[in-house]
Amino acid sequence: MRFYxxxxxxxxxxxxxxxxxxHSKEKPNIMFIILDDLDYHMTDxxxxxxxxxxxxxxxxxxxxxxxxxxxxxxxxxxxxxTGQTAHNHNVTDVHYPSGGYQKFYEQGxxxxxxxxxxxEAGYGTYYVGKLLNDISTQNYNNPYVNGWDGIDVLxxxxxxxxxxxxxxxxxxxxxxxxxxxxxxxxxxxxxGFLEDALADDKPFFLGVAPIAxxxxxxxxxxxxxATFSAPKPAARHIxxxxxxxxxxxxxxxxxxxxxxxxxxxxxxxxxxxVQQGDEWYQxxxxxxxAVDEMVESLFAKLEESGRLDNTYVIFTSDNGFHIGxxxxxxxxxxxxxxxxxxxxxxxxxxxxxxxxxxxxSGHIDLAPTILEMAGISxxxxxxxxxxxxxxxxxxxxxxxxxxxxxxxxxxSNNQSFLRTGKMEMMEEAAQNTYKSVRLISGEYxxxxxxxxxxxHELYDMKASLHLQxxxxxxxxxxxxxxxxxxxxxxxxxxxxRLDALLYVLKSCRGDSCRYPWEALMPNETxxxxxxxxxxxxxxxxETIPKxxxxxxxxxxxxxxxGPQFETWTVEGSKTTxxxxxxxxxxxxxMT
Ligand SMILES: *[C@@H]1O[C@H](CO)[C@@H](O)[C@H](O)[C@H]1NC(C)=O
Ligand SMILES: *[C@@H]1O[C@H](CO)[C@@H](O)[C@H](O)[C@H]1NC(C)=O
Ligand SMILES: *[C@@H]1O[C@H](CO)[C@@H](O)[C@H](O)[C@H]1NC(C)=O
Ligand SMILES: *[C@@H]1O[C@H](CO)[C@@H](O)[C@H](O)[C@H]1NC(C)=O
Ligand SMILES: *[C@@H]1O[C@H](CO)[C@@H](O)[C@H](O)[C@H]1NC(C)=O
Ligand SMILES: *[C@@H]1O[C@H](CO)[C@@H](O)[C@H](O)[C@H]1NC(C)=O
Numbered sequence: 148m149r150f151y152x153x154x155x156x157x158x159x160x161x162x163x164x165x166x167x168x169x170h171s172k173e174k175p176n177i178m179f180i181i182l183d184d185l186d187y188h189m190t191d192x193x194x195x196x197x198x199x200x201x202x203x204x205x206x207x208x209x210x211x212x213x214x215x216x217x218x219x220x221x222x223x224x225x226x227x228x229t230g231q232t233a234h235n236h237n238v239t240d241v242h243y244p245s246g247g248y249q250k251f252y253e254q255g256x257x258x259x260x261x262x263x264x265x266x267e268a269g270y271g272t273y274y275v276g277k278l279l280n281d282i283s284t285q286n287y288n289n290p291y292v293n294g295w296d297g298i299d300v301l302x303x304x305x306x307x308x309x310x311x312x313x314x315x316x317x318x319x320x321x322x323x324x325x326x327x328x329x330x331x332x333x334x335x336x337x338x339g340f341l342e343d344a345l346a347d348d349k350p351f352f353l354g355v356a357p358i359a360x361x362x363x364x365x366x367x368x369x370x371x372x373a374t375f376s377a378p379k380p381a382a383r384h385i386x387x388x389x390x391x392x393x394x395x396x397x398x399x400x401x402x403x404x405x406x407x408x409x410x411x412x413x414x415x416x417x418x419x420x421v422q423q424g425d426e427w428y429q430x431x432x433x434x435x436x437a438v439d440e441m442v443e444s445l446f447a448k449l450e451e452s453g454r455l456d457n458t459y460v461i462f463t464s465d466n467g468f469h470i471g472x473x474x475x476x477x478x479x480x481x482x483x484x485x486x487x488x489x490x491x492x493x494x495x496x497x498x499x500x501x502x503x504x505x506x507x508s509g510h511i512d513l514a515p516t517i518l519e520m521a522g523i524s525x526x527x528x529x530x531x532x533x534x535x536x537x538x539x540x541x542x543x544x545x546x547x548x549x550x551x552x553x554x555x556x557x558x559s560n561n562q563s564f565l566r567t568g569k570m571e572m573m574e575e576a577a578q579n580t581y582k583s584v585r586l587i588s589g590e591y592x593x594x595x596x597x598x599x600x601x602x603h604e605l606y607d608m609k610a611s612l613h614l615q616x617x618x619x620x621x622x623x624x625x626x627x628x629x630x631x632x633x634x635x636x637x638x639x640x641x642x643x644r645l646d647a648l649l650y651v652l653k654s655c656r657g658d659s660c661r662y663p664w665e666a667l668m669p670n671e672t673x674x675x676x677x678x679x680x681x682x683x684x685x686x687x688x689e690t691i692p693k694x695x696x697x698x699x700x701x702x703x704x705x706x707x708x709g710p711q712f713e714t715w716t717v718e719g720s721k722t723t724x725x726x727x728x729x730x731x732x733x734x735x736x737m738t
Contacts, residue, residue, distance in 0.1 A: 184465070186488075187489055207494025224278065227514065230515050257293045262274070269350070274298045274340075277300075304373075314332070341445060360431035378430050406620075407602040428470050462492045482554055482604075514526075516536070530657060555583075559701055588675060595649060607622075653708065696709055
């Protein structure tokens, strides 16, 4: 029995006597549960997943303002595993050379990412399910995924085959499991690794990454075509949530078009399409039921081991998903709230139960947060920083991270349309490259984006300066961008600030990602949008070059991305700042 594992929890209840002994400094375990394409807006997690509610939501703290940096699996996961924005890790899509496993390892990340750092600090590391895209039956052993004491990884092209997935365990040959349900395999395999981890005295990190509620993708290996369809629930769950419907929010299949670029050109969905969307939604929810059962089993085992109280459990998703909002067919890759806002819930030693915190965080903050949990120092390569997980931790921050997170996308729209169940070619709607910033504070709740077509979007989601709150992102306040005159000068003043923030964030590195206002105005005490809104800065913000693109690219091609704020080079532990192209903040301030 590992009775001593309970001590840190007792300490929290105020039994300081009991907290002193020997093992109280033992490093915590971390269980990281990451779902695939699970949204935060359509799905009421607590009611669909009772075990997630019981063990994680009710026992932990929910962070409703958590965002992915790219609304696409592989770039999002690369940010989680490296702590870097996509413009720095440059894994910007799912396939090579823009992304995928090969892009990841070619840049040296296989030797330098989260599990490697945890192993170096004495952790046992385990992972089951989907890690990155394009780890395939062809390349899984060349090189093997590094950094795990035990890994059983889902392999393309069968990773999204709900009933016949392929896995490779450690250095064993890969195996296809015909007529086995994917989530049940992930559950079984996770339980196996959890037993291994518990049998060892080391603290452990266990990543659990089922494919649900991602679409099913069946690849014909002869014709090399892929067919997308709704996810498949386990046989025992089919029909359990019959009648489930996508919430009919104001942005659901609206009468007037919304958004920008190709989104604005979409036809309203017809009844058949709306019904297909609801079926898709029901399938997603039903596919989560097996995940919930897995969560129940994992918690039962942890509880039985006596080590649950010294275990952090993180529950999240790589990116969000939309069905019908802004007239969109099922998919992701957009900058709208449904696609970028993802579940993020944490329970564990010291975390307040049943609590909600408003801090804005992103996937680039996860590796920093996990290292902090494990008592490992932060890395110079990080663009994120540890998320304050309690109100006390938030108050104790000497330099609060501001209220923003940044979102990027580079790709054409080819695969984001699932209208007919087949990958559709939407040539006229091809460009889906944009950069945006999401900013939430006591006073503001805003989304600002610039597309590669130089279209702009600005949504005021809390009536920050507009009469009507637009939480559904239906009223673009900055159509036409800086190139046209706007009646409301407050909107223009705001847009100048948000554009400057995006100007820094779209090429930020390290501190300039964490403290962009400081990077922009090093001699001022501007730490928030509220500070920046001061009229004394009006002229300054007008002089800052505006975010723009010279062309639409499907890769991170800096030359196409307009004026660049600066580049930062990290040499060992010393950070040197170099002004590259474009604008020198100090110079501009003086003129
Ligand atoms: C990112 O990767 C793409 C595709 O390989 C490459 O063309 C581009 O130059 C890279 N961008 C940067 C900034 O390294
Ligand atoms: C699960 O997959 C294994 C490996 O392919 C196979 O031996 C087994 O029969 C499958 N289970 C069922 C129920 O078909
Ligand atoms: C796969 O593609 C080949 C070649 O186009 C075709 O003959 C075959 O019927 C397809 N298989 C399935 C299961 O659709
Ligand atoms: C609905 O739209 C689809 C195209 O996405 C079309 O094939 C179908 O015929 C339409 N159905 C009706 C009832 O108009
Ligand atoms: C869309 O995909 C097709 C097939 O892969 C490709 O030929 C085409 O160039 C793509 N379109 C764009 C704009 O990328
Ligand atoms: C800003 O601070 C730097 C470093 O202290 C100094 O060299 C520069 O003159 C200052 N600029 C202004 C406009 O005060």
